[in-house]
Amino acid sequence: MTSSEIADGSWELTIVVAELGLQKTLRVKGELHIGGLMVRLVEALEVSMDWSDHGFWWSEKNVWLLRTHLTLDQYGVQSDVILYFTPMHNNLRVQLPDLQTVELKVNFSLNVFSVVIRICKELGIRHPEELSLARKLEPEELRRNQGVSATRRTRPVGIRNSTPGGGGGHHLSNSSLLDTSSTFSTSPRRFAPGRRTPGGTLMRTCSTPISPFGGGRSPYSPGLFNANSSFSPGSVSSLFFGMGALESVLANSPALPTSEGLRLLYRPKNLSEKARINAGWLDSSRSLMEQGISANCIVLLRFKFFNFYDLNPRYDHVRINQLYEQAKWSLLSEELDCTFEEMITFAAIQLQVQIQSQMPQDVANGGSAIRDDDEADRVDAALNDLQMALEGDATTADADITQVPELCDYLRFYKRKRFWFQSYRRHYFVFKDTCLSMYRTSVDRHLPPQWTVNLKGCEVTSEILVASSKYNIKLQIPSPGGVLELWLKADSDEQYARWMAAFRLACKGKTMADSAAFENETRSITSLINMQRRPVTSSPSHTSTSLNVQPEDYVAPRFLKKLRTKQLIQRILDAHTSVQDLNLVSAKLNFVRAWQALPEYGLAYFIVKFRGNKKEELLGIAFNQMLRMTLQNGDLLKTWRYQNMKSWSVNWETKQVQVSFEEDDLVFQCLTADCKVVHEFIGGYIFLSMRSGNRNQMLHEELFHKLTGGWL
Numbered sequence: 058m059t060s061s062e063i064a065d066g067s068w069e070l071t072i073v074v075a076e077l078g079l080q081k082t083l084r085v086k087g088e089l090h091i092g093g094l095m096v097r098l099v100e101a102l103e104v105s106m107d108w109s110d111h112g113f114w115w116s117e118k119n120v121w122l123l124r125t126h127l128t129l130d131q132y133g134v135q136s137d138v139i140l141y142f143t144p145m146h147n148n149l150r151v152q153l154p155d156l157q158t159v160e161l162k163v164n165f166s167l168n169v170f171s172v173v174i175r176i177c178k179e180l181g182i183r184h185p186e187e188l189s190l191a192r193k194l195e196p197e198e199l200r201r202n203q204g205v206s207a208t209r210r211t212r213p214v215g216i217r218n219s220t221p222g223g224g225g226g227h228h229l230s231n232s233s234l235l236d237t238s239s240t241f242s243t244s245p246r247r248f249a250p251g252r253r254t255p256g257g258t259l260m261r262t263c264s265t266p267i268s269p270f271g272g273g274r275s276p277y278s279p280g281l282f283n284a285n286s287s288f289s290p291g292s293v294s295s296l297f298f299g300m301g302a303l304e305s306v307l308a309n310s311p312a313l314p315t316s317e318g319l320r321l322l323y324r325p326k327n328l329s330e331k332a333r334i335n336a337g338w339l340d341s342s343r344s345l346m347e348q349g350i351s352a353n354c355i356v357l358l359r360f361k362f363f364n365f366y367d368l369n370p371r372y373d374h375v376r377i378n379q380l381y382e383q384a385k386w387s388l389l390s391e392e393l394d395c396t397f398e399e400m401i402t403f404a405a406i407q408l409q410v411q412i413q414s415q416m417p418q419d420v421a422n423g424g425s426a427i428r429d430d431d432e433a434d435r436v437d438a439a440l441n442d443l444q445m446a447l448e449g450d451a452t453t454a455d456a457d458i459t460q461v462p463e464l465c466d467y468l469r470f471y472k473r474k475r476f477w478f479q480s481y482r483r484h485y486f487v488f489k490d491t492c493l494s495m496y497r498t499s500v501d502r503h504l505p506p507q508w509t510v511n512l513k514g515c516e517v518t519s520e521i522l523v524a525s526s527k528y529n530i531k532l533q534i535p536s537p538g539g540v541l542e543l544w545l546k547a548d549s550d551e552q553y554a555r556w557m558a559a560f561r562l563a564c565k566g567k568t569m570a571d572s573a574a575f576e577n578e579t580r581s582i583t584s585l586i587n588m589q590r591r592p593v594t595s596s597p598s599h600t601s602t603s604l605n606v607q608p609e610d611y612v613a614p615r616f617l618k619k620l621r622t623k624q625l626i627q628r629i630l631d632a633h634t635s636v637q638d639l640n641l642v643s644a645k646l647n648f649v650r651a652w653q654a655l656p657e658y659g660l661a662y663f664i665v666k667f668r669g670n671k672k673e674e675l676l677g678i679a680f681n682q683m684l685r686m687t688l689q690n691g692d693l694l695k696t697w698r699y700q701n702m703k704s705w706s707v708n709w710e711t712k713q714v715q716v717s718f719e720e721d722d723l724v725f726q727c728l729t730a731d732c733k734v735v736h737e738f739i740g741g742y743i744f745l746s747m748r749s750g751n752r753n754q755m756l757h758e759e760l761f762h763k764l765t766g767g768w769l
Contacts, residue, residue: 068136070129072098072113075143085129092125098142112166114141119347121145121166147352149345151176151190154359155310155382156318163345165352170341170761176358180307181375186745186756189361191337192350193321199330202664202728205712308374309414310382313610321357324390328675328691329729331392332662336730341737342766359383362738363659364680364745367752368649370642381410381645384652391613395655398522402589404611405632406639406648408604413641462569463489464559465502469546470495481546488556491563493532510534510541512563514682514698518656519557523589528553530560533693540693554582565681566700585651588635606630661738664688668713668724676725678738680745683716683723697723699743707736707767733767740765 070085083097099108113122122132145166152158163172169190177185325331339348360383368377387393388403469481485496491513494506516533528547533540547553558578559569569575608617608625652658660677677684685694703717714732716723727735744764
């Protein structure tokens with residue numbers, strides 16, 4: 058290098074062009090901005106092609122250089138750096154909640170939250186903020202804790218192999234991130250919609266890419282298949298589908314998944330493994346490439362936040378089906394626990410879904426919303442939806458609220474004590490506002506109660522066995538000395554439904570003065586009870602000979618040994634008589650509602666160490682609260698409601714999560730997942746709780762990242 062070149066201040070920068078498989082050296086200065094570098098590179102290549110989808114990837118720093126107005130000096134690029142000029146859109150294999158795998162073209166430079174929004178729009182799933190992507194964990198990762206980590210300040214594990222052409226485990230062995238030679242065919246041929254590849258992959262061909270630049274075939278046209286029979290439905294530009302080829306596949310899942318789908322299914326054996334599953338969630342504020350996900354990798358699309366908004370049977374065929382499938386597989390894989398009687402109820406509803414899915418769509422969906430001869434009902438329903446959209450969820454308070462509603466009745470009660478058992482005793486209870494009071498008899502009501510507890514913020518669970526008229530309610534009430542556990546036993550299902558509905562409202566800080574909410578809760582509980590009760594006059598519409606019922610497809614493995622195969626099938630058929638009149642969508646919704654009524658529903662577990670405590674404990678994060686539990690058996694120690702939360706943050710230096718409540722502050726380290734995952738769960742639920750009743754509200758992406766990003 059001559060003295061004039063040194064005095065010039067320029068230096069040589071090496072750039073690898075992934076698609077062409079060549080390396081180019083340009084003489085640049087630090088003041089050159091990224092946009093100018095792109096122009097100079099394209100001019101130097103002298104190749105006539107569309108470079109608009111390309112960007113610079115700095116593999117050593119694990120970052121995209123997307124801000125074209127910034128200079129090389131501002132990014133810190135020097136002469137020893139190698140940049141990769143590579144396409145930003147590449148193929149990604151996405152396993153849906155129903156265990157089907159779709160192959161999509163996504164933008165690897167966008168953050169995961171934006172990628173999920175585009176995937177859900179393409180698949181016709183509303184409210185994408187409830188879902189996210191996760192990587193598949195290996196079996197050995199479920200057997201050990203990940204250790205304390207905070208990747209916001211550290212390099213992601215395994216990213217050194219994410220160099221284009223580097224031959225890493227997540228990349229192709231050639232020089233480009235995109236290789237379509239083994240996946241696509243240039244001569245597609247037509248097949249009947251619904252065919253799938255041998256590997257169970259639904260896929261788009263090169264002629265119908267998912268791209269933000271628009272284009273593509275109509276979603277209502279017949280599906281196109283390439284030479285290897287991979288499904289290619291066409292580009293979708295609307296959140297709402299007609300009953301086309303794509304919705305037919307995604308709204309009515311196969312009864313049995315492929316072997317690959319089952320291989321990717323988690324089957325946790327204990328609470329520790331349930332907690333380690335959450336280590337797989339990707340950071341919503343970082344791109345796929347920055348997290349070691351490259352072209353043709355497989356990721357899991359799942360409902361992450363269990364706070365579902367506006368499940369509408371007329372618009373959410375795909376969303377309801379995928380939610381039903383995730384609920385179903387969480388029970389069959391024993392990721393979520395339930396009792397044997399509840400499992401039989403779920404099996405019966407699942408059987409009804411399978412029967413209805415084999416019927417014509419107009420019959421299976423039942424109801425007037427899709428029948429051509431019932432246009433008046435469709436117009437009325439549309440007008441009602443329009444009114445709700447304009448007015449939100451505001452209700453007119455015509456009821457007389459001058460007197461606070463209350464429940465008064467006799468219930469059986471016992472308080473669990475250590476070392477000895479106390480049987481149920483009959484007492485008189487009064488429930489008013491959010492307070493429960495106990496008297497010896499109704500005559501003593503004018504006297505001070507034996508005790509009074511405030512149920513706001515408590516935990517309410519139940520033990521129901523309709524066949525034995527067992528209707529037990531368990532109240533877990535936080536107290537200075539720990540969690541106070543009270544048990545109540547109702548005499549009938551009607552009594553149980555009323556009191557349980559009132560308790561559920563109270564734990565959320567609501568009262569029976571909200572008559573609409575109280576009635577909705579009561580109806581929901583009554584509906585779940587009726588599903589477990591076999592009508593006296595009903596007889597099975599199907600027999601074991603007319604239906605090929607395999608118990609292992611309907612019942613979790615731990616229940617298969619409880620009864621003989623024929624007995625188990627008969628129990629399922631008997632329970633099916635209670636739900637045999639449900640249409641397809643109603644059956645799926647009833648399954649989801651029963652799933653939501655389970656005690657462990659929506660809990661994301663993490664193994665943590667609280668500050669000042671060397672013992673490993675279990676932290677549960679739900680849609681409305683955080684729970685501290687024992688790791689051995691999951692016994693509840695304490696709960697904290699989000700409504701009492703003041704702040705939450707991550708200390709990236711000490712790798713600790715800090716949550717401040719009105720009553721105390723929590724500081725803990727997570728041992729099974731990155732602390733950013735915990736922070737994002739909390740922030741995500743806060744974000745979802747801020748959604749208004751207006752159905753036309755826009756998704757506020759910036760607010761989501763402010764609440765979940767982990768920075769100010």
